[in-house]
Amino acid sequence: MRRAAETALQARATTLYFGGGTPALLAPADVARLIAAARRWLALTPDAEITLEANPGPLDASRLAALRQAGVNRLSLGVQSAHPAELAVLGRGHSWEDVARAARQARAGGWDNLSLDLIFGLPGQTLAQWRHTLDAVLALEPEHLSLYGLTLEPGTPLAQAVASGAHPAPDPDLAADMYLAASEDLHNAGFWQYEISNWARGAHSALEVWALPPAGETERIGPVSRHNLAYWRNTAWLGVGAGSHSWWGGSRWHNVCHPRDYIAALAAERSPIAESEVISTALERGETMMMGLRLAEGVNAARFEVRFGVALAATYAEALNRWQAAGLLVWDGARARLHRRGRLLGNQVFGDFLPD
Amino acid sequence: MDSKHIRNFSIVAHIDHGKSTLADRLLELTGTVTSRDFSGGQAQLLDTMDLEQEKGVTIKASAVQMRWQAADGETYELNLIDTPGHVDFGYEVSRALAACEGAVLVVDATQGIEAQTLANLYLALENDLEVVPVINKIDLATAEVAKVTAEVAELLGVPEEEVIAVSAKEGTNVAAVLQAVVDHVPPPPETDADAPLKALVFDSHYDVYKGVIAYVRLQQGRVDMDTPLLMMVTQAKTEPVEVGVFAPGMTPVKELAPGEVGYIATGFKSVREARVGDTITDARNPAAEPLPGYQPAKPMVFASLYPSEPDDYENLRTALEKLQLNDAALTYQPETSQALKFGFRCGFLGLFHMVIVQERLEREYEQDLVVTAPSVAYELLMTSGEEVVIHRPSDLPDPALIQEIREPWMKVQVITPTDYIGAVMEIFRRKRADFLLTETLDQQRVMMTFDVPLAEMVIDLHDRLKSATRGYASMDYAFDSYRVDDLVKVDVLVNKEPVDALAIIVHRDKAYEKGSLLIRKMKDAIPRQMFEVPIQAAVGGKVLARVNVKALRKDVLSKCYGGDVSRKRKLLEKQKAGKKRMKMLGNVVIPQDAFLAMLRLDED
Numbered sequence: 001m002r003r004a005a006e007t008a009l010q011a012r013a014t015t016l017y018f019g020g021g022t023p024a025l026l027a028p029a030d031v032a033r034l035i036a037a038a039r040r041w042l043a044l045t046p047d048a049e050i051t052l053e054a055n056p057g058p059l060d061a062s063r064l065a066a067l068r069q070a071g072v073n074r075l076s077l078g079v080q081s082a083h084p085a086e087l088a089v090l091g092r093g094h095s096w097e098d099v100a101r102a103a104r105q106a107r108a109g110g111w112d113n114l115s116l117d118l119i120f121g122l123p124g125q126t127l128a129q130w131r132h133t134l135d136a137v138l139a140l141e142p143e144h145l146s147l148y149g150l151t152l153e154p155g156t157p158l159a160q161a162v163a164s165g166a167h168p169a170p171d172p173d174l175a176a177d178m179y180l181a182a183s184e185d186l187h188n189a190g191f192w193q194y195e196i197s198n199w200a201r202g203a204h205s206a207l208e209v210w211a212l213p214p215a216g217e218t219e220r221i222g223p224v225s226r227h228n229l230a231y232w233r234n235t236a237w238l239g240v241g242a243g244s245h246s247w248w249g250g251s252r253w254h255n256v257c258h259p260r261d262y263i264a265a266l267a268a269e270r271s272p273i274a275e276s277e278v279i280s281t282a283l284e285r286g287e288t289m290m291m292g293l294r295l296a297e298g299v300n301a302a303r304f305e306v307r308f309g310v311a312l313a314a315t316y317a318e319a320l321n322r323w324q325a326a327g328l329l330v331w332d333g334a335r336a337r338l339h340r341r342g343r344l345l346g347n348q349v350f351g352d353f354l355p356d
Numbered sequence: 357m358d359s360k361h362i363r364n365f366s367i368v369a370h371i372d373h374g375k376s377t378l379a380d381r382l383l384e385l386t387g388t389v390t391s392r393d394f395s396g397g398q399a400q401l402l403d404t405m406d407l408e409q410e411k412g413v414t415i416k417a418s419a420v421q422m423r424w425q426a427a428d429g430e431t432y433e434l435n436l437i438d439t440p441g442h443v444d445f446g447y448e449v450s451r452a453l454a455a456c457e458g459a460v461l462v463v464d465a466t467q468g469i470e471a472q473t474l475a476n477l478y479l480a481l482e483n484d485l486e487v488v489p490v491i492n493k494i495d496l497a498t499a500e501v502a503k504v505t506a507e508v509a510e511l512l513g514v515p516e517e518e519v520i521a522v523s524a525k526e527g528t529n530v531a532a533v534l535q536a537v538v539d540h541v542p543p544p545p546e547t548d549a550d551a552p553l554k555a556l557v558f559d560s561h562y563d564v565y566k567g568v569i570a571y572v573r574l575q576q577g578r579v580d581m582d583t584p585l586l587m588m589v590t591q592a593k594t595e596p597v598e599v600g601v602f603a604p605g606m607t608p609v610k611e612l613a614p615g616e617v618g619y620i621a622t623g624f625k626s627v628r629e630a631r632v633g634d635t636i637t638d639a640r641n642p643a644a645e646p647l648p649g650y651q652p653a654k655p656m657v658f659a660s661l662y663p664s665e666p667d668d669y670e671n672l673r674t675a676l677e678k679l680q681l682n683d684a685a686l687t688y689q690p691e692t693s694q695a696l697k698f699g700f701r702c703g704f705l706g707l708f709h710m711v712i713v714q715e716r717l718e719r720e721y722e723q724d725l726v727v728t729a730p731s732v733a734y735e736l737l738m739t740s741g742e743e744v745v746i747h748r749p750s751d752l753p754d755p756a757l758i759q760e761i762r763e764p765w766m767k768v769q770v771i772t773p774t775d776y777i778g779a780v781m782e783i784f785r786r787k788r789a790d791f792l793l794t795e796t797l798d799q800q801r802v803m804m805t806f807d808v809p810l811a812e813m814v815i816d817l818h819d820r821l822k823s824a825t826r827g828y829a830s831m832d833y834a835f836d837s838y839r840v841d842d843l844v845k846v847d848v849l850v851n852k853e854p855v856d857a858l859a860i861i862v863h864r865d866k867a868y869e870k871g872s873l874l875i876r877k878m879k880d881a882i883p884r885q886m887f888e889v890p891i892q893a894a895v896g897g898k899v900l901a902r903v904n905v906k907a908l909r910k911d912v913l914s915k916c917y918g919g920d921v922s923r924k925r926k927l928l929e930k931q932k933a934g935k936k937r938m939k940m941l942g943n944v945v946i947p948q949d950a951f952l953a954m955l956r957l958d959e960d
Contacts, residue, residue, distance in 0.1 A: 228917055245921075328886075
């Protein structure tokens with residue numbers, strides 16, 4: 001963290017995120033030390049959002065309470081599904097009972113910002129099963145939900161199982177139906193969709209699905225992920241630890257992936273950076289669009305102009321017009337945002353904002 | 357050299373039976389080249405193009421002069437004329453053979469007689485050539501020397517002793533081939549010393565400095581640097597830039613005498629002016645009649661070539677122009693297509709010729725091409741009595757105006773082991789072929805003869821035959837005739853618009869089958885769009901079949917956080933680049949390979 005602070009002298013962190021792998025296995029005392037280090041070296045603010053990712057299985061009441069005590073204030077649980085067969089397809093070691101218990105114990109341990117991750121579009125999953133999972137999860141009254149459509153990554157055991165016929169191939173149209181059904185169900189349950197895959201329990205109720213947040217500011221919706229919001233707004237972040245990514249001062253880099261190599265590099269006072277990419281201004285603009293259009297708030301034209309010194313309208317006139325005409329984008333001069341119908345076809349739109 | 361000491365011969369063989377290797381050994385043995393010339397990776401000297409060496413097929417003829425002292429102590433001038441090794445170039449082969457008095461027939465001792473062995477033999481006999489039978493590859497363990505010797509002897513009606521057994525690869529017994537050429541191939545016939553010049557052009561190539569180099573065989577008369585030349589068919593006139601022989605490189609000589617083989621550099625700017633089969637005469641004292649047998653090059657197979665990037669259109673035109681300098685059989689005409697924009701409709705002698713042209717454009721001229729499915733030339737008799745030839749299906753006029761449609765049929769000979777007779781029959785039955793007869797060659801093999809519409813052959817006949825017979829069958833074919841049939845045009849409509857480059861002409865009985873197969877292949881090739889795209893097959897405005905490419909509903913990265921930015925951006929960039937290479941049909945995006953859907957029609 002000290003090394004990261006040397007890279008980014010002006011860093012003033014407003015969020016901290018323990019993610020990637022199984023950070024919940026860290027001893028709560030070590031989590032506390034890391035938070036203290038972040039406060040010292042990265043000026044982590046007192047009211048910072050501090051999230052920890054966890055799988056429901058290995059958690060118990062005392063660990064949950066200790067983590068909360070250590071200063072973590074947001075818990076993100078990888079639930080995935082309420083159906084044993086679907087959890088088996090995903091190769092997850094936990095059960096729905098583990099999820100329900102962990103959620104209960106978290107509440108008892110003082111957690112008031114709980115986020116749950118789900119996956120849809122699984123091989124063999126039906127629309128009815130999916131809605132049942134949503135119902136079961138809503139009953140846990142989370143503050144936040146992330147819904148991810150399954151992507152079969154080549155080389156993964158699941159992709160191989162589908163290729164060999166052990167599982168049926170997922171149907172992309174059914175996945176689209178599941179997404180739209182979830183979008184309705186969550187809206188009716190008082191959640192506000194603020195990003196393509198993310199919903200927060202609304203402090204206000206949205207008039208419609210994919211509504212513009214109050215005053216165009218996502219934070220006003222309620223318990224959104226402020227940390228992830230920084231990614232989507234393409235503001236700077238620093239990664240610490242093996243395999244972590246950073247985006248600072250016009251460069252993006254990531255550290256060596258294996259913890260052993262990472263530890264060895266730091267012990268030898270060597271840089272742990274595995275790969276670094278300089279992002280040109282044109283690319284940074286494109287990435288700002290690619291990430292920003294994922295948000296219901298979209299890309300704010302005034303902020304874009306302040307950041308890049310050029311007008312959004314002039315920079316992307318052709319792409320804005322084309323996708324507005326195609327009905328996938330809304331451009332009103334103040335902000336560009338995906339149309340409700342564009343949420344499922346984002347890739348068609350985003351590419352046109354990247355430099356050739 | 358006096359004509360008694362000249363022998364003009366070619367080597368003919370089925371593909372891969374060792375023709376080029378034997379030629380190399382002859383060149384070495386006569387000291388025309390040293391074995392060092394073969395080092396440096398160029399295994400076969402006569403096959404000069406990369407493509408020739410790679411495909412093991414001679415595309416252009418060539419001629420090499422060798423000098424060799426025979427058993428009688430006399431030195432002979434042996435002119436080896438190499439012939440193109442593919443049936444697409446049958447006419448060129450026939451002209452090369454017309455320049456010879458003899459042919460060495462090479463048969464692989466491990467394979468025996470094959471379809472092209474027979475076809476080449478018959479061609480040689482038609483040209484009254486003396487045939488010197490040779491069996492090759494006797495060094496191989498699988499060689500059946502006695503059996504194949506007997507087969508060849510019986511085929512030619514000669515005693516078995518006359519069949520020379522060699523290993524061209526090892527150089528075994530190759531001198532016997534040269535001696536047999538001297539002994540059995542007659543010298544060029546004596547001619548009147550005053551007879552006017554008649555030089556047969558049996559091939560040509562374009563040279564940047566010397567213009568078209570005509571490869572000639574002098575039937576009568578002499579030619580030197582002072583002879584003004586007249587091409588008897590094209591009526592083009594020129595003065596020789598150089599007269600010489602291939603020994604093996606171009607070597608100028610003072611003159612070429614009757615019976616000799618060599619070259620005349622004409623200074624012509626295109627091979628069209630010195631066509632294969634034309635007769636060169638002395639413009640001051642022209643011969644009365646040209647040599648017989650000239651035929652204009654007649655393309656049989658047509659396909660459209662489009663640049664992948666529309667900006668490359670001019671480059672493609674230049675490349676075709678350059679290629680045509682050396683290839684009198686290649687024709688091209690500018691055309692436009694809705695989706696593919698500007699390109700060329702090209703005519704080829706056959707499918708192999710098409711592949712060669714395509715590969716040369718891609719390799720030597722670095723063209724990135726979209727090639728439409730091949731088609732043939734149809735002859736139309738209009739109700740007005742007018743005769744029309746069309747080279748692409750989309751040009752077929754309103755059926756009401758057409759009295760009859762004729763399509764080219766080929767005569768095809770297949771030699772196959774008896775085990776595969778049924779499989780071969782089935783392949784040809786599906787190709788609308790007429791089965792004519794089966795002849796027994798020996799206990800294991802038969803020769804089957806079919807008449808087949810060329811349009812059915814251009815797709816995949818050869819590959820199918822090879823796979824159905826585990827590679828054992830061999831095939832030869834030649835144009836037979838144009839025949840009237842009940843043919844219709846099947847239009848493919850994408851999003852209600854007929855697509856010119858996808859129209860096909862098929863027999864009415866097959867219209868539904870082919871049409872529905874074609875649109876199903878198209879459906880697989882067209883990615884889902886933002887709206888539903890109907891694809892229809894129609895004959896004369898009547899829809900036969902329809903499939904829909906469903907609208908794209910989901911195309912989005914589900915997870916995209918800080919660590920994903922570079923990877924996900926690269927994914928989008930790749931998707932964008934792929935989209936750029938696609939073609940637009942109205943507002944439908946089509947990948948280039950959708951235009952080849954027809955080539956996959958017979959896969960099921």
